[in-house]
Every structure is written in structure tokens, then in C-alpha cells.
Amino acid sequence: MPELCPCPKVHEDIVNEIIRVNDELAQLKDLDAILDRVLTRARKVTRADAGTIYLVEDGRLRFSYVHNDTLFTSSVNKEVYANFSMPMNDDSIVGYAAGHRELIAIDDAYDMPADSPVRFNPAFDIKTGYRTRSILTFPITTSQGSVVGVIQIINAKDDNGESVPFSEEARHYLPLFATTASVAIERAIMTRELILRMIQMAELRDPSETGAHVQRVGAYSAEIYHQWALNKGVPEHELKKFKDHIRIAAMLHDVGKVGISDAILKKPAKLDPDEFATMQFHTVFGAKLFTNSTSELDAMSGEIALRHHEKWNGNGYPGRVSDLHGTVKSLGQPLSGKAIPLAARICALADVFDALSSRRTYKPPWPDEKIITVIKEDSGTHFDPDVVESFLSIWDVVTAIREKFTENLPEDERPNPQDDAAKKVAEDIERKRVSKD
Amino acid sequence: MPELCPCPKVHEDIVNEIIRVNDELAQLKDLDAILDRVLTRARKVTRADAGTIYLVEDGRLRFSYVHNDTLFTSSVNKEVYANFSMPMNDDSIVGYAAGHRELIAIDDAYDMPADSPVRFNPAFDIKTGYRTRSILTFPITTSQGSVVGVIQIINAKDDNGESVPFSEEARHYLPLFATTASVAIERAIMTRELILRMIQMAELRDPSETGAHVQRVGAYSAEIYHQWALNKGVPEHELKKFKDHIRIAAMLHDVGKVGISDAILKKPAKLDPDEFATMQFHTVFGAKLFTNSTSELDAMSGEIALRHHEKWNGNGYPGRVSDLHGTVKSLGQPLSGKAIPLAARICALADVFDALSSRRTYKPPWPDEKIITVIKEDSGTHFDPDVVESFLSIWDVVTAIREKFTENLPEDERPNPQDDAAKKVAEDIERKRVSKD
Incomplete structure (x- = not known):
């Protein structure tokens, strides 16, 4: 001693x-x-x-x-x-x-x-x-x-x-x-490796659940939140903690897909209504993974897993799930507006944006101009307008994230960060942001 | 400052x-x-x-x-x-x-x-x-x-x-x-929760992969190793590190089952030879989860995932898998004896013991006497004889672990730790252990 x-x-x-x-x-x-x-x-x-x-x-x-x-x-x-x-x-x-x-x-x-x-x-x-x-x-x-x-x-x-x-x-x-x-x-490196390993487990079943996809969704969510919190004047201590949690929690938004049967998860065609109804339960399966813990990070991970398909206007799912501990037979009425937890409202936009700007088996990556148009149109219906505003005002950060976490695609298949229309939008809103910050 | x-x-x-x-x-x-x-x-x-x-x-x-x-x-x-x-x-x-x-x-x-x-x-x-x-x-x-x-x-x-x-x-x-x-x-609590969450993901697909099962297999493996290392005179620093790793690595032995299709994983009947051949790939899927990291824990997790179905006499699987990074089409010649990594030899016994002493849909828990007889018979064929000896000589520890991590079964369905034959065996070998330690 x-x-x-x-x-x-x-x-x-x-x-x-x-x-x-x-x-x-x-x-x-x-x-x-x-x-x-x-x-x-x-x-x-x-x-x-x-x-x-x-x-x-x-x-x-x-x-x-x-x-x-x-x-x-x-x-x-x-x-x-x-x-x-x-x-x-x-x-x-x-x-x-x-x-x-x-x-x-x-x-x-x-x-x-x-x-x-x-x-x-x-x-x-x-x-x-x-x-x-x-x-x-x-x-x-x-x-x-x-x-x-x-x-x-x-x-x-x-x-x-x-x-x-x-x-x-x-x-x-x-x-x-x-x-x-x-x-x-x-x-922290070990924690991130463990999280990515959970994603790899999901990827064994659904190849669209890649490490790069979830790192992008995690980073988009963290930075959208950061801008939202600056706009709202959230105290710095609370901002830093929430940002720490949302990056990890958003990465885990789809892990519940592991509980969906192959027949539905791997169907090469569009899901019929019954299959889609079953697919929706991935939100509940995911949330169940986080119910046994009392940590704030797990609470947020559960909220995001459960509610990242809710829509601002109440047309999403899965709504109120009264008891995650029992066997859930059906999903309740969806939530709307601010009743949807903030982290889930943010991840919903990050996830949709990443799906649109990525190649899928059934579609090429959309051009940025088209994505921005759609997201603006869906502001106030699908998405929280304040979240959309924060997202658009950090377009330069969003494209930097997209360039950092790529799937090793051939050069000509990568989304083009120099897209002119997007750049113009970004410049417009960059001006607004600097004056506000 | x-x-x-x-x-x-x-x-x-x-x-x-x-x-x-x-x-x-x-x-x-x-x-x-x-x-x-x-x-x-x-x-x-x-x-x-x-x-x-x-x-x-x-x-x-x-x-x-x-x-x-x-x-x-x-x-x-x-x-x-x-x-x-x-x-x-x-x-x-x-x-x-x-x-x-x-x-x-x-x-x-x-x-x-x-x-x-x-x-x-x-x-x-x-x-x-x-x-x-x-x-x-x-x-x-x-x-x-x-x-x-x-x-x-x-x-x-x-x-x-x-x-x-x-x-x-x-x-x-x-x-x-x-x-x-x-x-x-x-x-450490957070790490254990993350590991158990990986297990819960596996459990969403295969209900026999419970948290209690993997905690038992982890603890059996850790304590069997500890006794083995005392018998072999392993230096304390090395002993503690290996024991730290094997408890976690053994918990993850079956995570690769997530990659097996529902048709095989959930088949209520015996698998036919083709299905069994496919099922064997869960070892490779599991090992692939751990190939990207350089940590010693991950290296051991990969070894256990890959080789926990090898047998001492060379009649197990999956043998030499020359390149885990590519697409594996077939499994190589199995390993035998000490060519099988020690951690995998230990986990093989822990996993089989836990399967025998647990209720499965197709069988009740076996009485301890029968389990011990079978494990002794299989020593030198299925199992490493030194590992079997270490296992039998800590029978009191094994039963304490079994009692601690239970699946909340009704009292009359739990294995009976007071089983007389087992107790006698334990007493016999306890004498040997004390004199050796």
C-alpha cells in the first residue's frame, strides 16, 4: 500500500x-x-x-x-x-x-x-x-x-x-x-465491436442489415439530434448524454428482424398484407431485447426498436404495446406527433433517408435531389417537421457520414456527394444555420 | 489543473x-x-x-x-x-x-x-x-x-x-x-448484458438457446478449465486470463445458429442427412462473427464457435476450414486430440453435459448417474480424458452452477442435485482433488 x-x-x-x-x-x-x-x-x-x-x-x-x-x-x-x-x-x-x-x-x-x-x-x-x-x-x-x-x-x-x-x-x-x-x-472500441457483432448476427439472416448501414443510421441520428438540440437550446450536459445514447441505440433499430421467419424476411417479392402484418412484429421483438435492463441507453434502444416505424401523422406502427413482457398477439393504435419518443422520430428519418440513398436489390440509389424533395413533402405527415429541418440544415455533415461509411461499392455505384441540387439546398440552409448557431 | x-x-x-x-x-x-x-x-x-x-x-x-x-x-x-x-x-x-x-x-x-x-x-x-x-x-x-x-x-x-x-x-x-x-x-455488467442480448437474439429463433443455458455452459467451462489448469500447473496469471475469456467465449458457442434456415432449425423431427450437413455450418457462421477482431477473447470465441462439435477421436466436425473469409462450400477433415483447441475441448463437454441434464422437447433431464456413466464411457472417444477428469473432480461446483442458473422450471422438473450415485462419485473424486490441490 x-x-x-x-x-x-x-x-x-x-x-x-x-x-x-x-x-x-x-x-x-x-x-x-x-x-x-x-x-x-x-x-x-x-x-x-x-x-x-x-x-x-x-x-x-x-x-x-x-x-x-x-x-x-x-x-x-x-x-x-x-x-x-x-x-x-x-x-x-x-x-x-x-x-x-x-x-x-x-x-x-x-x-x-x-x-x-x-x-x-x-x-x-x-x-x-x-x-x-x-x-x-x-x-x-x-x-x-x-x-x-x-x-x-x-x-x-x-x-x-x-x-x-x-x-x-x-x-x-x-x-x-x-x-x-x-x-x-x-x-468503447470493445462495446462498438459487440454492437456490430449483433448487427452481423442480423446480417446473417438479412444481408441488407450491414455494418455500414447501421453506422450511417447511428451517425445521422446522432448529428440530427445534435442540431435539433442546438435549435431547441437543450443544456449541454443533456445534449451530450442523449447524443452518446442515440448513436448506439439507432444502430440497433432493426435487430428484432432476427425473430421474423425466413419465408417473410427473405421473400424476393412484395409482402402480402398478412406477411406485412407479421413483418411489423420485428419492432416488438427488438424492443423485447431491451426490456430487462434499467439503463437509459437500453430504454432508448427499446423505444427506437419499437417505434422507428411510427409516423408523425399517426399512420405508422406499432402503436401502444401494452405489455412487452407477455406474448403480443396484435399491435395497438399507432402514436402520433410528440407522443412518439424523440429518438424514434429522429431514427425514422435517418433510416428512411439511408434506404433511399442506398442501392437495394429492387432499386438503385435515388439522386439526392429526389430524396430531398420527398423528405420535404413528407415533413409533417411521415416525419416530425423540426427533425426534417435539423436534418436538412446539416446536409454537409450527412454527406460526410455517407462518404465515411460505405459498403465498398464500385466507385460508379456510390451516391454522388457533389450532386448539384443537393449542394444548393445545403448552401441555402447552411446560411440559416450559421446565423442561428 | x-x-x-x-x-x-x-x-x-x-x-x-x-x-x-x-x-x-x-x-x-x-x-x-x-x-x-x-x-x-x-x-x-x-x-x-x-x-x-x-x-x-x-x-x-x-x-x-x-x-x-x-x-x-x-x-x-x-x-x-x-x-x-x-x-x-x-x-x-x-x-x-x-x-x-x-x-x-x-x-x-x-x-x-x-x-x-x-x-x-x-x-x-x-x-x-x-x-x-x-x-x-x-x-x-x-x-x-x-x-x-x-x-x-x-x-x-x-x-x-x-x-x-x-x-x-x-x-x-x-x-x-x-x-x-x-x-x-x-x-463488466454492461458487457455481460450485451453478450446475453446476443444470446436473446439467437433465442428469438431457437428457444433452447436460453440465457440460463449459456450461463451454465460458460460457468461449467470456466471451472472445468480452472481445475484442468491446477492439475497441469498453469501459472496463475495465464490461468486467470484464460478463465476470464473462456466464460464469455463459451457462452457464445452457438450464436452461428442464427444463420441456419427456419426449415432446419425449427424442424420438429430428426434432421435427415442433408439437413444435418447444413446444420453443421452453424459452427462456421459463428466463427465468421469473430474473424475481424484481433483480441484474444474474440480469437477464443471463434475457436469455440468453430470447433465445439469436434471429438477427441476425430469423428466430429467441422475440421479444417481453410478460409473463413470466403464462402465455405464444404467442411474439411475433422481434427482430433490436442489439435482441437483446449477451449473447444472443454466447451464440448460442458455443452453436452448441459444438454443431457436439461429438459428438451424430446427428452426429460437425464438422472445424474446416467449422465456420469455416459461421459465416463465417452472419455477418450468423444471427450478429452483430462477434461473429463477435471469435470468429474469438481462435481460439487458443477451442481452449484446448475442450481444457480435455472430456467424457472417447476420444482419437480429440476434436476436433483442430491442424486445419490452422483454424490458418491463426487465424494470419491473430492478426496482425490483435495490430496492433489
Whole structure:
């Protein structure tokens, strides 16, 4: 047992800080939510303006999360879905930090000592007009010494908001913090793998239930919610928790299909009315998977599974299911409007959008213009108008998500993110969003 | 940011100790493995002879893990599967600690101050002949303040092995440790819930795949392995890791059945040879679920899913499957003997034992005597003889597991753990085990 420190107040500060961060991270389930919190924490102690996290994947450093208070006008932004990786070698600062397991502190990126082992790459600054000064880069290692990723934080600020070098204390404290973060990140990766494995089980029966499809529906739902919550002025703590949950819960919206018989699930033709009535029970089967738990995430997963086919005007299903614990023989009257849980209203739109913009055996991907027209027409009938508004106003984020999670289709079969009509719509609403945010 | 302590060596000891324990717990996936490590750690700093963990479940304190170096002659013991809970009120010391969120230190259970708010219940000592002296009981709370459970450690030892009161340092340090433990315990509960949800998905298609069945197969496999590893002199670190993994991996042995068509999976009669050949592919479907990950747990889950129908004499299936990533058209030559991975050899026995001792639509549970006879006959043909020997030598543990994880059957349909022949066999081999351990 370690001896007690003779100055108990001070050591308790550090111990309590680490326990608190650890516990704060433990509240979060989703990997993106954890990376967001890790960056927030790492930046907070030094008031750093920007930061990026790279995670090790197949021996490379994959770009995984980013903050930039100067460049990003909204906290809903497409940059977190950027899709690239870099080798773990000395050609980049993050590659060097990962390869050598070293903290690298740079006081001014444009005035580096001649003997520095690393070189600053100004490409990002040139492209964006950003001015990088101080940089602190450190590996995220487990206490076994394996490297999970790299955190890079940029432009520490003084009391006047001026960029200054990172302090000695930051250089001492942040690596301790990185070890705590590594535990949370590894746990979140395992959770995501387990969720994707449930999806793979569903995919064994219904090949349209792919990992890429559910990752898109999860990400669309998370970002639509984020914009909706900004529009509604939801407090940040509640916003972050709901966003953490909805990304996972929306991924699981169709797992109940496992309970539907092959004759119906795999029928190559249109379902007849009786078959369709049976198919509707996938919502109830899915919800039943989440009834035994008391966690908020499971409660939301159950709501989404049960109600992602409800419609705003009350013409959806399955309506009130009085007792999920018994054998359900028939579905009740559908819900309408705000009686449908928010998470289900959001996932309904995300799921329909993804179906329209994806190739199915019976249809090609629709052009974006046609999809947007249909979704606008269905606002207030099928979909919650506020949810549709939030969706349309983050069109740039939606297309970034679609580009990131693809099914490895041949290039010419992918939906075209440059579709002109869609771009115009996006520009229109981007203007509105920036003025509102 | 907390200020740096003026005596850096000492504060670093505490910070590093907490980070180390946190990270050590993060390596473990399974709840039982985590409770075992938490108890080991809590006891180690005080050299306590015994300890128990209770976890909050439905508003009660459920007995969840126990150590007792004096009473338990083997580290494979049935006591960890004891099945009881107690109310969270002042009638017990653990109930008081949980209800009031207080650490309770008792120097001598048989000489307590008159004004103590709690009473010591000597029932356990009377039943077992154990002599409880010092007791330290403290709640496991999250930093949000919710109570996850209670740890009770008993009989701190001095350098001569005499029971002594718990030190001031222990009273100060252990509650810090409990917060770290709470994070690991909550994570493990979530992991177990996710695994059971995969099982529920399988159960939607095949009602014999129940949560109770897979929890039994997981626990049988873990304990058979533990005894096997003691017999073989496997180093403790390796033993604990393998045991952690096999409990989860064995629970997932049949998830590939989700990929089998209804016509075969739900056929009420015996399968014809073609259907049986198709059914065998559930092993490959299951293994495919685990091919994309590099974790050791997933590697074992894949091995078990693929090879739990192999037989020691080479008459099982599916044999060498050269490329799990492609479309598998046929199964290769089966493996035999030690070419079959150990985890699969163990799970094969656990799964067959559980099928024989459970009611199925086509058969009642077999009497234990008949099961033991068959398993002994099949040792060296169907089953690895060393695995059979380990299984038979922990018969008391096996029956405790069977009693803990039941399907809520009416009392008269449950297998009878008091079956005389089985008891006799168990006694015979218990003698052998004690002399070997």
C-alpha cells in the first residue's frame, strides 16, 4: 500500500481529479462521445483552441476526432467524419509521438529549433487559413505500454486569449490523463465491436442489415439530434448524454428482424398484407431485447426498436404495446406527433433517408435531389417537421457520414456527394444555420 | 489543473497505484473475473484472510463473490455460486454500509462497542467453524454517489499471521479503491448484458438457446478449465486470463445458429442427412462473427464457435476450414486430440453435459448417474480424458452452477442435485482433488 502523502490536501487533489475523469468517461458508452470528452478535458486544462485524436488501426494512425474553436462555426460539423489515416513513422509529428512513445512540445510551429526531430507540416494551415503556434502531442498508451492512439492539442491560450507555449504542468499532467483515457477508449472500441457483432448476427439472416448501414443510421441520428438540440437550446450536459445514447441505440433499430421467419424476411417479392402484418412484429421483438435492463441507453434502444416505424401523422406502427413482457398477439393504435419518443422520430428519418440513398436489390440509389424533395413533402405527415429541418440544415455533415461509411461499392455505384441540387439546398440552409448557431 | 505536490515521489505512488489497478481491471472482460481481482486487491493490502462482494440487484444486495483462504481448500470452489440476496437495510452490516454509504470498521466481531449501530451475525461462523475477528465493510459507489455494491473483508493479518484490526491506512485507501472498482464492475455488467442480448437474439429463433443455458455452459467451462489448469500447473496469471475469456467465449458457442434456415432449425423431427450437413455450418457462421477482431477473447470465441462439435477421436466436425473469409462450400477433415483447441475441448463437454441434464422437447433431464456413466464411457472417444477428469473432480461446483442458473422450471422438473450415485462419485473424486490441490 502506498504511504500517505504528508501534505494530504495536494495529493488528494490529483487522485480525485484522476478518479473524477475516469468516472466521467465511464458514464459514456459510445466511442465518439468518449473521444469528444477526452479532447474537451485535454484542451480545458490548457485552454487549447484545437485538438485532434488519432487511433491506431491496422498499424496506421486513423484520424478519429477533431475540435477547432476558431474554424468550426457549429459544434455539429462534418470534419469529425473526415476519412484518412497516416503511417506510424517519423514523417509526421503524430507518427513520431506514436512510434517513439514520446511527448513532443512545440512552442511555435513556425520557429522550431534546428535540432528538432520532427517537422511541422503547414498544409492544413495553408488550406484553411488557420495559424498553428504551440503544439503538444502525446501518445495514448495503456499501462502495459501499447499505443492506442495519439492526442494533439494546439494553441494553448493565456488569460488574454493569446496563443502561448504549453506549461510545464500541462506536460507533466496530460500523459497521466492519457493513460486514463486509454482505458475508456479500449472499452468503447470493445462495446462498438459487440454492437456490430449483433448487427452481423442480423446480417446473417438479412444481408441488407450491414455494418455500414447501421453506422450511417447511428451517425445521422446522432448529428440530427445534435442540431435539433442546438435549435431547441437543450443544456449541454443533456445534449451530450442523449447524443452518446442515440448513436448506439439507432444502430440497433432493426435487430428484432432476427425473430421474423425466413419465408417473410427473405421473400424476393412484395409482402402480402398478412406477411406485412407479421413483418411489423420485428419492432416488438427488438424492443423485447431491451426490456430487462434499467439503463437509459437500453430504454432508448427499446423505444427506437419499437417505434422507428411510427409516423408523425399517426399512420405508422406499432402503436401502444401494452405489455412487452407477455406474448403480443396484435399491435395497438399507432402514436402520433410528440407522443412518439424523440429518438424514434429522429431514427425514422435517418433510416428512411439511408434506404433511399442506398442501392437495394429492387432499386438503385435515388439522386439526392429526389430524396430531398420527398423528405420535404413528407415533413409533417411521415416525419416530425423540426427533425426534417435539423436534418436538412446539416446536409454537409450527412454527406460526410455517407462518404465515411460505405459498403465498398464500385466507385460508379456510390451516391454522388457533389450532386448539384443537393449542394444548393445545403448552401441555402447552411446560411440559416450559421446565423442561428 | 491540480497543483503539483511538493513531495512528488509520494503523490506519484498513489496516483500510479490507482492508475495501475484501474488498468489491471480494464484488462479483464468478465464480471466474475473482475470481482475476483477486486477482492484479491482489497485483501492484499491488508493481508485479509477472507472477503465477500455483494452487488445491488433489484434493490437488494445479491451475494456475488467470495474468498476464504482458511475454509476453501481449492481455488475451484462452489461457494462463489451460492445463490442468495439480502435486503439493503440495517439488519446486516453490509446492508447498513450500503444504506448509509458508510465504511464500517470492526476490530473484533465478538467484542463490539455497545453503541455500535450494527450487530454481527455469527450464523456463518457457527455453521462453518470459522472465527471472524476484524471486519472492514465499505460501499462500492460511483463518483455520482450511487451504490453498486458492498465489499466486506475479514481478518486482517499481521506479520505472524495473527488476526488484527484494520489499520488507519487501510480505512483511508480502500474507499478510493472502491470507486475505481465501481467503474470496472459497471463496465463488466454492461458487457455481460450485451453478450446475453446476443444470446436473446439467437433465442428469438431457437428457444433452447436460453440465457440460463449459456450461463451454465460458460460457468461449467470456466471451472472445468480452472481445475484442468491446477492439475497441469498453469501459472496463475495465464490461468486467470484464460478463465476470464473462456466464460464469455463459451457462452457464445452457438450464436452461428442464427444463420441456419427456419426449415432446419425449427424442424420438429430428426434432421435427415442433408439437413444435418447444413446444420453443421452453424459452427462456421459463428466463427465468421469473430474473424475481424484481433483480441484474444474474440480469437477464443471463434475457436469455440468453430470447433465445439469436434471429438477427441476425430469423428466430429467441422475440421479444417481453410478460409473463413470466403464462402465455405464444404467442411474439411475433422481434427482430433490436442489439435482441437483446449477451449473447444472443454466447451464440448460442458455443452453436452448441459444438454443431457436439461429438459428438451424430446427428452426429460437425464438422472445424474446416467449422465456420469455416459461421459465416463465417452472419455477418450468423444471427450478429452483430462477434461473429463477435471469435470468429474469438481462435481460439487458443477451442481452449484446448475442450481444457480435455472430456467424457472417447476420444482419437480429440476434436476436433483442430491442424486445419490452422483454424490458418491463426487465424494470419491473430492478426496482425490483435495490430496492433489
